[in-house]
Amino acid sequence: MYLIGILIFLNNYKLVSSFKLLMRKIMYKIFKFLLITTFFISVSNLKADTIKVGVLHSLSGTMAISETTLKDTVLMLVEKQNKAGGLLGKKLEAVVVDPASDWPLFAEKAKELLTVQKVDVVFGCWTSVSRKSVLPVFEELNGLLFYPVQYEGEESSKNVFYTGAAPNQQAIPAVDYLAAQGVKKWVLAGTDYVYPRTTNKILESYLKNVLNVSEKDIMINYTPFGHSDWQTIVSDIKKFGMAGKKTAVVSTINGDANVPFYKELGNQGIKAEDIPVVAFSVGEEELSGFDTSPLVGHLAAWNYFMSAESEINDTFIEDWLKFIKDDKRVTNDPMEAHVIGFDMWVKAVEKAGTTDVDSVREAMYGITVPNLTGGMAVMNTNHHLTKPVLIGEIQADGQFDIVWSTDGGVIGDAWTDYLPESSRIVADWTSPIKCGNYNIDTGKCSGQNYE
Amino acid sequence: MGFFLIGNLHANKSLKEIILKLDTKDFKDKILVIEEIAETDNDLNLLALKSILEGKLYIRKSDKSILLVDIKDRKYFAFDFFDNTELGVLSKRKLKKIKINNNLRNILSNKIAVIQITRGNKEEKIKAILEIIKDGNFETLKVINTVLLTENDSDVIKYFNLAKNTIIARYGKDSERIEAIKSLAGNTNNDIVNILKAISENKSQPEVITLEAQEAYYKSIKNIKFNNIIKTIFFGLSLGSVLLLAAIGLAITFGVVGVINMAHGELIMIGAYCTYVVQQIIPNNTSLSIILAIPIAFLFTGFVGIIIERLVVKNLYGRPLETLLATFGISLILQQVVRSIFSPLNKTVYSPEWMSGIISIGGLELTNNRFIIIIFTILVFMLVIYVLKKTLFGLQMRAVTQNRKMASAMGINTKKIDMLTFAFGSGVAGIAGVALSQITNVGPNLGQNYIIDSFMVVVFGGVGNLFGTLIGAFGLGLGNKLIEPYVGAIVSKIFILLFIIIFIQFRPKGLFSIKGRTADD
Numbered sequence A: 001m002y003l004i005g006i007l008i009f010l011n012n013y014k015l016v017s018s019f020k021l022l023m024r025k026i027m028y029k030i031f032k033f034l035l036i037t038t039f040f041i042s043v044s045n046l047k048a049d050t051i052k053v054g055v056l057h058s059l060s061g062t063m064a065i066s067e068t069t070l071k072d073t074v075l076m077l078v079e080k081q082n083k084a085g086g087l088l089g090k091k092l093e094a095v096v097v098d099p100a101s102d103w104p105l106f107a108e109k110a111k112e113l114l115t116v117q118k119v120d121v122v123f124g125c126w127t128s129v130s131r132k133s134v135l136p137v138f139e140e141l142n143g144l145l146f147y148p149v150q151y152e153g154e155e156s157s158k159n160v161f162y163t164g165a166a167p168n169q170q171a172i173p174a175v176d177y178l179a180a181q182g183v184k185k186w187v188l189a190g191t192d193y194v195y196p197r198t199t200n201k202i203l204e205s206y207l208k209n210v211l212n213v214s215e216k217d218i219m220i221n222y223t224p225f226g227h228s229d230w231q232t233i234v235s236d237i238k239k240f241g242m243a244g245k246k247t248a249v250v251s252t253i254n255g256d257a258n259v260p261f262y263k264e265l266g267n268q269g270i271k272a273e274d275i276p277v278v279a280f281s282v283g284e285e286e287l288s289g290f291d292t293s294p295l296v297g298h299l300a301a302w303n304y305f306m307s308a309e310s311e312i313n314d315t316f317i318e319d320w321l322k323f324i325k326d327d328k329r330v331t332n333d334p335m336e337a338h339v340i341g342f343d344m345w346v347k348a349v350e351k352a353g354t355t356d357v358d359s360v361r362e363a364m365y366g367i368t369v370p371n372l373t374g375g376m377a378v379m380n381t382n383h384h385l386t387k388p389v390l391i392g393e394i395q396a397d398g399q400f401d402i403v404w405s406t407d408g409g410v411i412g413d414a415w416t417d418y419l420p421e422s423s424r425i426v427a428d429w430t431s432p433i434k435c436g437n438y439n440i441d442t443g444k445c446s447g448q449n450y451e
Numbered sequence B: 001m002g003f004f005l006i007g008n009l010h011a012n013k014s015l016k017e018i019i020l021k022l023d024t025k026d027f028k029d030k031i032l033v034i035e036e037i038a039e040t041d042n043d044l045n046l047l048a049l050k051s052i053l054e055g056k057l058y059i060r061k062s063d064k065s066i067l068l069v070d071i072k073d074r075k076y077f078a079f080d081f082f083d084n085t086e087l088g089v090l091s092k093r094k095l096k097k098i099k100i101n102n103n104l105r106n107i108l109s110n111k112i113a114v115i116q117i118t119r120g121n122k123e124e125k126i127k128a129i130l131e132i133i134k135d136g137n138f139e140t141l142k143v144i145n146t147v148l149l150t151e152n153d154s155d156v157i158k159y160f161n162l163a164k165n166t167i168i169a170r171y172g173k174d175s176e177r178i179e180a181i182k183s184l185a186g187n188t189n190n191d192i193v194n195i196l197k198a199i200s201e202n203k204s205q206p207e208v209i210t211l212e213a214q215e216a217y218y219k220s221i222k223n224i225k226f227n228n229i230i231k232t233i234f235f236g237l238s239l240g241s242v243l244l245l246a247a248i249g250l251a252i253t254f255g256v257v258g259v260i261n262m263a264h265g266e267l268i269m270i271g272a273y274c275t276y277v278v279q280q281i282i283p284n285n286t287s288l289s290i291i292l293a294i295p296i297a298f299l300f301t302g303f304v305g306i307i308i309e310r311l312v313v314k315n316l317y318g319r320p321l322e323t324l325l326a327t328f329g330i331s332l333i334l335q336q337v338v339r340s341i342f343s344p345l346n347k348t349v350y351s352p353e354w355m356s357g358i359i360s361i362g363g364l365e366l367t368n369n370r371f372i373i374i375i376f377t378i379l380v381f382m383l384v385i386y387v388l389k390k391t392l393f394g395l396q397m398r399a400v401t402q403n404r405k406m407a408s409a410m411g412i413n414t415k416k417i418d419m420l421t422f423a424f425g426s427g428v429a430g431i432a433g434v435a436l437s438q439i440t441n442v443g444p445n446l447g448q449n450y451i452i453d454s455f456m457v458v459v460f461g462g463v464g465n466l467f468g469t470l471i472g473a474f475g476l477g478l479g480n481k482l483i484e485p486y487v488g489a490i491v492s493k494i495f496i497l498l499f500i501i502i503f504i505q506f507r508p509k510g511l512f513s514i515k516g517r518t519a520d521d
Helices: A003-014 A016-045 A064-083 A103-116 A129-140 A171-180 A195-210 A231-241 A255-267 A311-325 A333-352 A357-363 B001-020 B027-039 B043-054 B104-118 B120-137 B140-149 B152-172 B174-184 B190-200 B207-257 B264-281 B286-310 B321-341 B368-390 B392-402 B404-409 B416-434 B446-461 B466-487 B489-506
Strands: A051-056 A091-097 A121-124 A145-149 A160-162 A185-191 A216-224 A247-252 A277-279 A300-301 A369-370 A376-379 A385-387 A390-394 A401-405 A426-427 A436-437 B055-058 B066-071 B074-078 B086-090 B095-097 B356-360 B364-365
Touching: A003 B207, A016 B368, A051 A064, A051 A103, A051 B001, A051 B356, A064 A091, A064 A121, A064 A255, A064 A311, A091 A103, A103 A121, A121 A333, A121 A357, A129 A195, A129 A300, A145 A333, A171 A195, A171 A247, A171 A277, A171 A300, A185 A195, A185 A436, A185 B043, A195 A216, A195 A247, A195 B404, A216 A231, A216 B466, A216 B489, A231 A247, A231 B466, A247 B095, A333 A357, A333 A369, A333 A376, A357 A436, A376 B055, A376 B152, B001 B027, B001 B043, B001 B055, B027 B043, B027 B104, B043 B055, B043 B104, B066 B086, B066 B095, B086 B120, B104 B120, B104 B140, B140 B152, B140 B489, B152 B190, B152 B356, B152 B368, B174 B190, B174 B207, B190 B207, B207 B264, B207 B364, B207 B368, B207 B392, B207 B416, B207 B446, B207 B466, B264 B286, B264 B446, B286 B416, B321 B446, B356 B368, B368 B416, B368 B466, B392 B416, B392 B466, B416 B446, B446 B466, B446 B489, B466 B489
Parallel strands: A051 A091, A051 A121, A121 A145, A145 A160, A185 A216, A185 A247, A247 A277, A277 A300
Antiparallel strands: A300 A390, A369 A376, A376 A385, A390 A401, A426 A436, B055 B066, B055 B095, B066 B074, B074 B086, B356 B364
């Protein structure tokens, strides 16, 4: 461009015509060269065209303990799919970013994945605050997010498929199980952010209205991320639980704060037979590298445990250990959620014949893939799965023994029946409703992006 | 002899048949089988119950033989239950574990305790009797009396009498009950307190007994309340000791050298990682590795401190803002270096035996690790004071703090003292890291959790004054723990910060400030 400019400039000065001729020849040569190179680059780009799969999980910070293994899971699934011939004739390419447990950074990285890297789908997020941070980005840019973690519900976005448990697939059955064991006093302990706050709201309402627990038999308590001084709280739990009525702790503590919490429980001698703790965000991954013998008998509620007895689970674990080249690694529920989400996405893309978000979304409803506990997972029109509920007790080797499970799958309910406002709302992204939060009394669709 | 063997074989066969009944999914059925095992006339029943409780009892699918399994590194080492023959490593698929749940655990502990009050050794007997105190009845009383006839150990006798009195207090003749209740008054054992409460609320008994029980119950409650106050103070002291450990190093560098070291938290983190590395090198002996880690962390972190001082801080003396920025940059670099060398995930540091569990003082139960850390902190503090007051280096440090120009005129190489002081402060931060590795997660972000607290303590206590730091740390720790039961962890932290902000308005130099003309420099 500059050369042309200079040429025109020179023209005005009526330079020697032979010089001009020479310049012109050089310019043409350069042009031809650029044209041919651009052509080849674009052709090779077409040939190396891949389908990009974004991975948005914290690889550092307080949530790294939980999220790093999910990044590895997606990488394994992408490699497996590529070995099976790719998708729509193209290879899959994983694009990994590290939002570092920093919620605003999650939104930035999501935008980067969608606009700069131009990924066709994103598997990511763990904490609800990270999901809430990226939600506006996905809705504005019409991206597609598969969210693999159990959460508090009260959401159904057009651009998100929730492959983790809603409260009616984890929290409520866990409370029912404990109540059946004779628990009369409840401690709700959580990290201070949206997921524990909302889940505890739902549980408080459930305990008071359905199980008729009185206010003084419920103790609610919040701590910051990464909290490490649990002395007072564990001592208070001990006091609360020693008054004669059977007490249990429902824990929505997230991230590495769980490690000193369980250590303190062990140190102060709180045994699972006396005051059982059921956790919703603690699985095999959070317990690995930890001596769990003082924790034997404490519980977790999930839709999958590594100890689930099924052939498909055995194969999955074998493949995983081979991929990660470390015999000490474990599998857990959010990993299964990514497996289900990924398989469903692949099936939907094949059904739709394209990776275009709107077409894939339409193709997702009703898609059924096997889950890892021997049953089938179905994607419903509210963007939630049908999943079985399992309650497991911690063993001395960091694994869980399944002590209770539902017979079949439970359909995920995005809007809980136990909060008065939410009980009147349904989510259904197919006609005629086509809305994530549709009020069945007023017939109005409101809140999040709709249409 | 032969007759005995045959008798044994028969007993074993019937025990085996009972154990095989545990192969069911119904947990209620399992309860009945457990009770059967507890009652069979076979000495191995105790072993059976214990193995089920520990999750070690398995059934081999092929021949229905009963096995004891030890799991090491995910390999299943099997032994025959009845004759202990070693069967080597078996495949997980060939075995069926006898599973239990929390309810069963309770029942198993109970049954084991009942058997162990007659059969166990001293600790087992005491543990057993405490376990079944709340369920004691006339049957248990008979057993207790039988054991007491032949028991010689005074501790065992004491606990058995306690259990005896508990049973008499509930079920005995009215005349005996008052004596029994009187003997239980003031006891803080949770089960006994609940029993006293239950008796005091019983309407269908003579007035005398109810009153006696109420008095006994109130005495116990008073003792428990007193214990709780001591406990809160203990928590406050332990939090204070953590704050102090983290802050001493900063008090030294800030106080003497006048450098705002934003990388202080990372120096603590490096000390914690030193502990991890030492544990990797000496994996089998956690006690030795922790003790060795202390001087190693001191030297290594001190060395890192020297590097920081020589390369960066030396050039920025007298320019506090630049030092702040530069050391902040160093903290980021250190974090990333650790992330790159070790991985961003947390590392597990193991605690030695003597640091886990509880110590009981009277009726009070305090956690071991916190107790040891309080003592450790005091030792470290005394060491630092000793270095300051009794060594030549300390003398020179104090001189430079009080009046740099005069100290220089007296022949002290102030630049060298600055470097050594910085190194000393960093080394102490490293020692703090070793202690902190025992109570919190060891990860690249460890430093970030303690840097704010360290500055808080140093500013509150008074810059340059170590006793100020001591009082400040323990004061803030106690304050935090006194408020926490009422408002929760987050709000109590906020209150403490607000308190410090307001305090600083009135006393900008902190609690104990250095007096003298040079303090204004």
